Amino acid sequence: MGSRERRTRERAETRQRILDAARKLFVRKGVEATTMRAIANEIEYTPTAIYHHFASKHELLLELCNIDFRALAAAFLRIGRVDDPIERLSRIGEAYVDFALEHPMQYQLLFMTRHPDVSRAREHVRGDPTEDAYAFLRDTCADVIATGRLRGEFGDPEEVAQMAWASLHGLIALHIIKEDDPWIEWRDVRRTAARMGESLIRGMHRMPGVE
Amino acid sequence: MGSRERRTRERAETRQRILDAARKLFVRKGVEATTMRAIANEIEYTPTAIYHHFASKHELLLELCNIDFRALAAAFLRIGRVDDPIERLSRIGEAYVDFALEHPMQYQLLFMTRHPDVSRAREHVRGDPTEDAYAFLRDTCADVIATGRLRGEFGDPEEVAQMAWASLHGLIALHIIKEDDPWIEWRDVRRTAARMGESLIRGMHRMPGVE
DNA sequence: GCGCTGACTTAACACTGTTAGGTTTTTCAG
DNA sequence: CTGAAAAACCTAACAGTGTTAAGTCAGCGC
Numbered sequence: 001m002g003s004r005e006r007r008t009r010e011r012a013e014t015r016q017r018i019l020d021a022a023r024k025l026f027v028r029k030g031v032e033a034t035t036m037r038a039i040a041n042e043i044e045y046t047p048t049a050i051y052h053h054f055a056s057k058h059e060l061l062l063e064l065c066n067i068d069f070r071a072l073a074a075a076f077l078r079i080g081r082v083d084d085p086i087e088r089l090s091r092i093g094e095a096y097v098d099f100a101l102e103h104p105m106q107y108q109l110l111f112m113t114r115h116p117d118v119s120r121a122r123e124h125v126r127g128d129p130t131e132d133a134y135a136f137l138r139d140t141c142a143d144v145i146a147t148g149r150l151r152g153e154f155g156d157p158e159e160v161a162q163m164a165w166a167s168l169h170g171l172i173a174l175h176i177i178k179e180d181d182p183w184i185e186w187r188d189v190r191r192t193a194a195r196m197g198e199s200l201i202r203g204m205h206r207m208p209g210v211e
Numbered sequence: 212m213g214s215r216e217r218r219t220r221e222r223a224e225t226r227q228r229i230l231d232a233a234r235k236l237f238v239r240k241g242v243e244a245t246t247m248r249a250i251a252n253e254i255e256y257t258p259t260a261i262y263h264h265f266a267s268k269h270e271l272l273l274e275l276c277n278i279d280f281r282a283l284a285a286a287f288l289r290i291g292r293v294d295d296p297i298e299r300l301s302r303i304g305e306a307y308v309d310f311a312l313e314h315p316m317q318y319q320l321l322f323m324t325r326h327p328d329v330s331r332a333r334e335h336v337r338g339d340p341t342e343d344a345y346a347f348l349r350d351t352c353a354d355v356i357a358t359g360r361l362r363g364e365f366g367d368p369e370e371v372a373q374m375a376w377a378s379l380h381g382l383i384a385l386h387i388i389k390e391d392d393p394w395i396e397w398r399d400v401r402r403t404a405a406r407m408g409e410s411l412i413r414g415m416h417r418m419p420g421v422e
Numbered sequence: 423g424c425g426c427t428g429a430c431t432t433a434a435c436a437c438t439g440t441t442a443g444g445t446t447t448t449t450c451a452g
Numbered sequence: 453c454t455g456a457a458a459a460a461c462c463t464a465a466c467a468g469t470g471t472t473a474a475g476t477c478a479g480c481g482c
Contacts, residue, residue: 163378
């Protein structure tokens with residue numbers, strides 16, 4: 001006995017090797033530019049072998065996205081329950097920017113590419129803050145609102161969350177897309193992000209002088 | 212004589228027909244999903260005929276981007292010289308959001324796709340606000356700073372412009388990418404954009420109560 | 423020993439952007 | 453009016469893509 005176990009373990013290992021090779025090439029060359037043949041070559045298999053583990057190139061990509069979504073949610077969870085929700089919100093922002101700057105290619109896959117099915121594939125973890133980074137953000141925004149420190153018009157956690165997310169995403173995304181565009185003299189992303197976050201929060205605050 | 216003129220006119224006409232067909236299909240199906248054969252078929256030509264007018268599919272795409280960049284700059288120019296620079300800034304924001312919502316596919320091509328050469332192709336209009344929408348924005352931010360109404364740390368027009376641009380871009384881009392994502396209950400983009408813009412300006416303002 | 427399962431390969435398909443080489447029409451100098 | 457050149461366009465093909473149908477072949481339970 002035990003040989004059956006070995007078989008499934010070996011299967012899982014080659015599956016993992018495919019994922020690793022695909023990630024490496026996707027990150028280095030981009031998704032469009034890496035071919036199934038290149039991935040297969042990387043692990044010394046035939047292209048068709050991949051299809052015994054993933055239904056298509058797209059499904060392979062989705063699996064990688066799934067892993068990264070979990071990684072981001074884990075990074076948020078590590079922030080934990082900081083008492084002041086506004087402080088927690090800005091920590092979330094920092095973690096988000098860190099993630100984006102450390103893994104720009106993954107960031108592009110998660111937030112700058114349209115895959116109508118990746119969210120459907122993760123439907124079961126929706127709303128669970130340990131798996132769903134957006135839920136963690138929204139809950140924190142709700143806590144911020146609950147302190148009563150925001151102006152009256154900012155009473156919708158969903159909308160506040162979308163504003164916070166959008167401002168950081170915009171900065172990161174533009175920076176990635178227009179990185180080596182000579183037209184724009186980019187400032188340091190982390191610094192601009194921090195200033196933008198502070199301004200946004202101050203602008204929503206009831207008493208903008210006080211923090 | 213004049214037949215030579217007719218020839219060049221006819222050439223320009225087919226070139227335009229190619230552009231129109233390409234735009235139509237790019238917008239409807241997306242760039243990757245539309246083939247040169249489909250574009251050719253649309254205007255009842257052979258695929259190779261296109262190559263007598265554009266060197267490649269990519270060059271065809273770049274030409275379309277060029278046209279749209281000019282259209283956006285023209286929309287900004289139509290705002291004109293509103294006296295109050297803060298008022299002008301928020302008008303720019305409105306025009307930007309309008310452009311994005313009216314032409315989401317074009318928006319994706321211009322600001323959500325990486326083409327390292329489109330900016331090089333437009334190098335000659337760089338800094339000219341009649342052709343360069345970013346320059347128009349930056350100049351307006353400089354005017355806002357010059358009023359002395361912003362806090363001391365917001366003295367860099369480039370950085371302020373990037374913050375303003377980023378916040379709106381983020382909202383639009385996320386909305387396009389995650390449009391039919393069931394996880395996020397999107398609010399009305401124009402309303403959220405307006406609130407975000409107001410908050411950001413108020414947060415940068417020296418006297419946040421006053422406008 | 424024997425059939426069977428399952429990992430993997432070979433060969434091919436339909437499709438993509440692109441090109442070499444031809445055909446046909448139009449232009450224009452002599 | 454003629455003949456050469458040019459331009460617009462087409463036919464056929466190439467190399468490369470994701471993907472699949474039809475194998476091969478090792479190792480397992482009976």
